[in-house]
Amino acid sequence: MAAAEIGVIGLGVMGANLALNIADNGYHVAVYNRTSARTAEFAANAGALADRVTACATLEEFVSAIRPPRPVIIMVKAGEPVDQQIEALKPLLQDRDIIIDAGNANFRDTMRRFTALEGTGLTFIGMGVSGGEEGARHGPSIMVGGAEAAWKRVEPVLTAISAKYEGEACAAWLGENGAGHFVKTIHNGIEYADMQMIAEVYGVMRDHLGMDAPTIAAVFSAWSTGPLDSYLIDITAEVLKVHDAATGKAIVDVIVDAAGQKGTGRWSAIESQMMGVPATAIEAAVAARSLSAMRAERARAESLLGLPARQDRRNSQEVIDDLEKALLAGKIAAYAQGFAVMAAASREFGWNLPMPTIARIWRAGCIIRSRFLGEIATAxxxxxxxxxxxxxxxFSAMIKDTDASLRRIVAEAALNGLPVPALSSALGYFDTYRRARGTANLIQAQRDFFGAHGFERFDAEGEQHGPWGGTS
Known part of the structure; x- marks a missing residue:
């Protein structure tokens, strides 16, 4: 007889931990992995939770083990593997069963899958999950997109397993079809920007102020008690404290300076461009990761071009104080841009994304969780x-308060050849955004000159053209 209330397909790190989280919260869960040995290993290591886990050797056995209507969470590699898994499930599922893709999917794939399953009797949910391995096991932030009725059916399980902030579940339904995965994508784009700016600030302390890793760690630890209080600041302080047993050096000093990426940051930048919404801090962070991968080329460029001569620097504590405020300013830019992109997507796709709710469910469990998000929810x-x-x-008050520090840090970095692309882009964004009279009038004149694209005048209605070529 079917006993499980929900199923999980895919027992990699995230899937396995999510299944254990479900069992830990009192729900009976069926599990299946394409490699049966992994399923057996998972069941053997379930410990005290084993009586709430049904390990299945076949997909047919897995489906039969779940009480209808069946919620099935797919936690496999994004892309074609998800489509293959859906096709394998379809003949085995019944009306009102729910397929939940909890991977890092492109929201456009989620929308396509949602549409493809319409009329089949099956329901599809795209569910963004943030928090990494630890979050999946003990409480992630969960962003759901799909039919609201489908969300209502799985809401008890998802709210139970989610992170909690002052007793409030960090899980919510955000809109139809791809809404949940889109919000997760922008979450990851903001994460890219946040991490990049933290790395830039670390670089200024290391390469400009000559500080070692433990000393920099102490600075980040101090910042974690102020406005920058966040998970990423906390873990930055922690990793900078750790020494490598093999060399005795700080472990960050033996880690290769080439950052990986799985695509969500790029998707954030691409979608912001598609919607015509500037997300310059996110774009700069994505580009910085790509540049970081070009290690051999960067080494050749340094040997050929050299580094700029060092300029006199200010008092170290003054620089550190400015770095704290500059990082806060950059963070504001990244979040402002991310939420603006989400607002544009909400209008384009008719999602009616609840911005205060998004900020609230990011306050715990997810990678960008921070004190800052409470202020965003309030705003x-x-x-x-x-x-x-x-x-x-x-936030306008915070921007005014941090403006001078951001300027000084970007200027000092530029004079000393220190790369701060995300912080620089934040400054450029603010300067462009708050200037009522910009310089695009010249661009419009150029466009009209070479392509007769037309322009508007302050003193006339309708499209105008210039007297280029000597005609009036």
Whole structure:
């Protein structure tokens, strides 16, 4: 007789931990992995939770083990493997069963899958999950997209396994079809920007102020008690403290300076461009990761071009104080841009994304969790339709307070040849965004000159053309 209330397919790190989390919260879970040895290993290591786990050797056995209507979570590699798994499941499932893709899917694939399953009797949910291995096991942030009725059916399980912030579940339904995976994509784009700016600040302390890793760790630890309080600041302090047993050096000093990426950051940048919404901090972070991978080319460039001569630097503590505020300013830019992209997507796809809710479910469990998100939730709660966080009273005050520090850090970095692409882009974004009279009038003139694209005038209605070529 079917006993499981939910099933999980894919017992890699994330899938296995999610299944254990489900069992830990009192739900009976069926599990299946394409490699049966992995399923057996998972069951053998389930320990005290084994009586709430049904390990299945075949997909048919797996489906039979779940009470209908069946919620089935797929936690496999994004892309074609998800489509293959859906096709394998379809003949075995019944009306009202729910397929839940909990991987790092491209939201456009989620929308396609959602549409493809319409009329089959099956329901599809795209579920963004953030928090890494630890979050999956003990409580992630969960972002759900799909039919609201489908969410209601799985809401008890998903809220139970999610992270909690002051007793509030960090799980929510955000809209139809691809809404959940889109929000997760932007979450990851903001994460890219946040991590890059932290790395840039670390670089200024290491390469400009000559500080070693343990000393830098102490700075980040101090910052974690102030406005920058966040998971990423906390773990930065922790990793900088760790020494390598083999060399005795700080472990960060023996790690190769080439950052990996799995695609979500790029998707964030691409979608922001597609929607015509600037997300320059995210774009700079994605580009920086790509440049980091070009190690041999960078070494050749340094040997050929050299590094700029060092300039006199200010008092170290003054620089550190400015770095804290500059990092806060950059963080504001990244979040403002990310939420603006989500607002544009919400309009384009008719999702009606709840911005205060998104900020609230990011307060715990996810990688970008921070004190900062409570302030964002409050700002959107007061004005849900504000076009940009920079225009809210709280954040406009923060931008004014951090502006001078951001300028000094970007200027000092530029004079000393220190790469701070994300912080520089944040400054450029703010300077462009707040200037009522820009320079695009010249671009419009150029476009009209070579392509007769036309322009508008302040003193006339309709499309105009210039007297190029000597005609009036």
């Amino acid at each position: 959107f709660g007061a004005d849900p339709d504000v076009s940009n966080l920079a225009l809210t009273p709280a």
